[in-house]
Amino acid sequence: MPPIDDAAVPDYVREMEQAASYLTAPQLAMVRRAWTIGAAAHAGQTRKSGEPYITHPVAVAGVLAEQKLDAETLVAAILHDTIEDTPLTRACIAAEFGDTVADLVDGVTKLDKLHFRDRQEAAAESFRKMLLAMSRDLRVILIKLADRLHNMRTLGAKNPESRARIARETLEIYAPIAQRLGMNLIKAELQDLGFRALYPWRHTVLEKRIRTQPVVRREALVQIEANLAQRLAKEKLPHRLISRVKSPWSIYTKMRAEHKSFAQVMDVFGFRIVLRTVADCYHALGVVHATYKPLDARFRDFIAIPKANGYQSLHTVLFGPYGSPVEVQLRTEEMDLIAERGIAAHWSYKDGSEGPNSAQSRAHNWISGLVETQHATGSSLEFLENVKVDLFPDEVYLFSPKGDILSLPRNATALDFAYAVHTDVGNQAVAARVDGKLVPLRTRLANGQRVEIITARSSMPKPQWLEFVVSGKARTSIRQQLKHIEHEDAVQLGHRMLDRALEALDTSLERVPAERVEAYLQEHRYPRLEALLADIALGNRMPSQVALQLSREAGARGGQRRAEPVPLSKDRILITGAERGVITFANCCLPVPGDEIMGYHTAGKGLVVHRMDCPNVADYRKSPERWVAIGWDRKVSGDFSAALRIEVDNRPGALASVAAAIAEAESNIDRVEYLERDTHIAVLRFSIEVGDRRHLANVIRKVRRLGVVMGVQRI
Structure with missing residues (x-):
């Protein structure tokens, strides 16, 4: 390409080149060549203000030149909108400037909004792609921040709604990212411009x-x-x-x-x-x-x-x-x-400052953590929310038993610390020692504390954990593990239900030919057998109907003969109570281990467990195909909800006496409410947790002995 006459170079390009005067002559020539290619690609395009579009990418390169970034970054900044908005392709950029520049441009390029339901999801997915590109080359985020800074400087040309949306996004995401990467000059200007655009009157008054x-x-x-x-x-x-x-x-x-x-x-x-x-x-x-x-x-x-x-x-x-x-x-x-x-x-710096405490290595560590998190999250929006949580500027600094320093967001708990150490440590955590003192996992941590996590192999994440963790990594890991546990429970229960249904037809899953199972999975679009079994447990497929189709003769096809009703298996499926992902206990009768129970197969909910003496069971008799014969396994685990109706003498201290008796019987009280109350008698409903029917009987016995209690009955 022939050299360009200096007289033909516009002032805005000269200003950018002046800021980049620290570069060598060949590097400056490469930046000039990027401008000519970018200007040709963007020819005819203008910004909202009426200026030629190329003025924006050149200004972005100028911002980066003030930060003394290398020539490749400046070239990528000048071309950062070409792949998205012009006929110029990644291959053309790679041929002219090399793969590194092409990767940088591609990393900054937004995704096509047509692929998404709305602008919010498009922005979230674009953000996710940008972070993945950052993990390969940190200069992607530097270009993106400079791009956002120039857009904020020229925000006046936008309509009020767009101004507010862009300013809010800047304050919530881009300014905190600049802070997280230690770029205080850019962070301060983004915050000031965002504040001025979002709350102009407040900004003016404070200034x-x-x-x-x-x-x-x-x-x-x-x-x-x-x-x-x-x-x-x-x-x-x-x-x-x-x-x-x-x-x-x-x-x-x-x-x-x-x-x-x-x-x-x-x-x-x-x-x-x-x-x-x-x-x-x-x-x-x-x-x-x-x-x-x-x-x-x-x-x-x-x-x-x-x-x-x-x-x-x-x-x-x-x-x-x-x-x-x-x-x-x-x-x-x-x-x-x-x-x-x-x-x-x-x-x-020529040496690159690659020590363990350098901003560069710390940024890489943070982004590596984000990349690990994004693999586990279900959606871009969920990922973006987790990143926002991790961008809080206030941090607490904590010590591991070996003296390593970990930083966590403000209000972080011992469980957040466990997940910061390692996902497996978090998943198996049961308690913590903070400065040598034993504390529960929900304990909030303060600066400078020494934290040791106590684990147990049998421990698993609980849904309640999501209520008190604050870090994005902990939240994502808990959700992923809970989904995994629920899926495993569903597969196991679905397997048992299908086996019972096949036994009633004098066969079993092992005896059904593999090709027939494969044909059924393909016909109903299941990627593998586990997905079908989970669907059965969740009530989306009836085990009796699946059993019929799998057990019929190889030549028979669906719809050629009417399916005979499947006799119910007399063998009961035994449950431990730990299958909380696919089994729910009915609120109408609150069954506990030791009660005679039955299961009702409900679409989307899986098995709903009722007591045999529940008043609603009569209605379920009308759909015998949805009945599932179940019973309690020898080993049951966890606490089960129960409810007691207690009549007491309505005098001061009566409620406290009952609560103390329940606690003495080693039962937790979830909730207490008055059902009736007058001057002499109060009727209360206690929602409590018990291990089994025997434990419940012990609670009732302890409460009955109280002088203030006139009657106790299980609801």
Whole structure:
């Protein structure tokens, strides 16, 4: 391609090339070539503002050039919309600039919205694809963040509805991702632009209040700056002292989270002290604390324990003159670069900073965890929700028994910690030791605690766990394991039900020819036998009908003769009570182990278990084909719901006496409600948990002995 006359190069390209002046001449020529190809591909396309479309990708490359990204990233940024919006193909880009650039462009490209039900699902799936591309090359997210930043800078051309939607998405997803990757400069601008677009009036008011702070406060700031600079100079500590003002968004979120007015948010101002070495940082901290008293419990050492995104600094809050708290951050030059640019700083260094604490390696670890999570989630929307949970900026830092540091979202529990260690540890967790003290899995953890997880091979995840875990990995792992357990239970129960139905026809599943089973599965579109068995257990197929079709003569085809009714098997299916995924216990009679029971096959619910003396059983006799003969296995597990109607003398302390007697009988109380009440007698319903009929009888016996109780009966 012939060189382009410099006079023909527009100003917006010159500005981008000026920002990229750190590149070599051949690299700059490659970036210029990318512009000519991109401009030709986007020819005739314009943005909402009326400008040529190519101005947008070039501006995105300019944002990345300010972060000193490599030439390949800048080329990919200029071409990032070509595959989606122009005839230019991935193959063409690969032929011209290599596979790496083509992969970067492909990773940023959104998916076609026509494949999805709505815009929300399209955005979620596009986000999932982008994260997978990030796992191969982190520069994908850098291009995407720069793309979003330029879109936010030029948001004025959009209609109000689009502005609000894009701003909300930016604040919920893209700004937290920038923070998670340590890119504070981009994060701060995304938050400010998002806040301004979503709440323009609130942004204006806060910006004005920050600008017009009382003169006293500003004088105090100048005085503090002078004092700190003087003390640091006396200690011969070379430093850069930068005063900083909190952004409208950070003040707004603090006001909202802590329910404070603007006047109550005191630490609006702060200082950053940048020093040469880590030793200088700790030395300077002593100087700062000797100059002004620190506020108790507000000191944080992120140098010894870096944040999950690689951020390192010492944070302290000083009690300044006029009673105003002042935040001070101390860090080295390298830490300052990583705090400002995060993973983008990696490309500024020739050595790449690949240590275990580098922003680069931490980002890779985080994204690897996300990729592992996305394989387990059922839908893109669920995956996106889990990622949002993991993007909360507030974290707690915890120690394993070996001294390893793990970071978890705010309000994380011992169970979240277990899943952070390993999925198998989480699945088999039964309790935890926090700082040597035994605690339940739902215990919330605080910074600096030492956590040890106690496991048991027989332990399995419970649905209640989903109520208190907060990390995306824990939530996804629990859901996946519960689905797996339910599926296994359904397959086993379906196998037993089909076997009983075949036994009634003097055959069994083993004796049915394999080709006949395969033909049945193909005819009814089941990928394998397990899927059919699970469907039987869930009540979507009647075992008697399946048995008839499988047992008839090989030459007979469906519909050629009328199916005879299948005699019910006299052998009962024994249940343990652990098959909670496919067996439910009827609320009308609340059966417990030891009761005579029957099963009713219900579509979608599987087996619903009733007591034989349940009043509703008479109605079920009208559909004998749905009856399933069941009984209790010798080994039953878990707690079972039961209900008692208790009449008591209506006097103070009666309810407490009954509750104490139930607890003494080692039964849990789920719920208590008054059925009737007058001046003398109260009738209460106690919903309790028992192990079996004998346990229930023991509870009733203990309650009957109470002087305040006039009558007890099982409901």
